[in-house]
Amino acid sequence: MNTPQLDLNFVRSYFPALKSGFVYMDNAGGSQTLKPVVDRLSEYLLNYDVQHGASYEISRLAVEKVDYATNEMAKLINANDPKEIVMGHSSTMMFRILSLTISKNWEAGDEVITTNSEHESNCSPWMDLQERGIVVKIWKVNPDSLEFEIEDLKKLLSPKTKLVTMVHASNILGTINPIAEVAKVVHQGGALLCVDGVALAPHRLVDVQALDVDFYVFSCYKVYGPHCSLMYGKLHLLEALAGINHYFINEVPYKLQPGNRNFELTYSMAGLTDYLKEVHDHHYPNDTKIDDQEKFQKSFDLFTAHEELLANRFIDFLKTKKSITLLGVQSGDRKKRVPTIAFHHASLKSEAIVKQVDPHRIGIRFGDFYAKKLVQSLNLEAKGGPVRVSFVHYNTLEEVDRLIGVLDKFL
Ligand SMILES: Cc1ncc(COP(=O)(O)O)c(C=O)c1O
Structure with a gap:
């Protein structure tokens, strides 16, 4: 066709x-x-704006609404489990939360690799770990092509590398980085890969499993939604992270959502998947199966x-x-x-x-x-x-x- x-x-x-x-x-x-995002937002605020976790009907419905949107987000990025979806205020905040929690068990001399093409939000949180003796290495783009060479990454990886964190598409150049290839090399080296997908997610469907990323972050306000952010993490890795919420909150994703996620903004993101389905149905009216x-x-x-x-x-x-x-x-x-x-x-x-x-x-x-x-x-x-x-x-x-x-x- x-x-x-x-x-x-x-x-x-x-x-x-x-x-x-x-x-x-x-x-x-x-x-x-998107109008469907605004519609979902007002639907939630006008009908379900109560505290979650109570036994009364509206509270139960409010939980169902937010769970529905979280499932939609998991489906959108092909996550295995809705628990892999952490919602928060901004991508800047997500990288900060990740850096604080993942580094809890790291020791002086352990290494992180980031790049010279990052938005600062995926740079400062890692640089700040230097105060604790963590070594931060910078993978630089080839100055002529402004593209990354995998061979340069291989030279930077060492048995002490805990994490490589890089941008999927540059927010200035628009260049798409070969994340699936990077993931293979990083995993062969025994490290984890975190990806800043903020500049890519408005343009491509992200498949976290096909990319085999360990963590992936994007900002909803750049993907036709409101000011909030989504961080995906492989479930066993999120479970292994230290929490940053109250001491008695140990479940994923709540332990990584201090003060909780914003319910109405999370729910509104179901408007994005409404839209994508309607765009499909409009362009492929016979494609029903x-x-x-x-x-x-x-x-x-x-x-x-x-x-x-x-x-x-x-x-x-x-x-x-x-x-x-x-x-x-x-x-x-x-x-x-x-x-x-x-x-x-x-x-x-x-x-x-x-x-x-x-x-x-x-x-x-x-x-x-x-x-x-x-x-x-x-x-x-x-x-x-x-x-x-x-x-x-x-x-x-x-x-x-x-x-x-x-x-x-x-x-
Ligand atoms: C590539 C990239 N990463 C991260 C961010 C920060 O996102 P947020 O505003 O959600 O903190 C931006 C914002 O422009 C960005 O372009």
């Missing part, structure tokens, strides 16, 4: 914010929110194909400009990148470019995006960091052309 094209009118009708006509191209900073996970995959495949078109259109334009340097992968190739595109200009500062775009009601931005080590290694601090344009599937080719039209006048 031929893959249909993504019906933009259909998907855009699910995002009320898009009706304003504003062009959202800072999606790697945060995506717009497939399960939800296949539906999620086919919906994401539609998104990916469309995003590749957007990225190619914009990258082809950038390449016509001699004064522009495009960072990282030089095409929209879906195998290599997500449509998060960063560039800088030979003479203009990045801020000057963004300020010329702002009046046109197109949201793009410049900066280090908290991936400071990467921006430093690219020598882009004096430029104010690169300009970043980040699309998601609800962006249209017309919107990309609108941006190109504005940039073309002064670049």
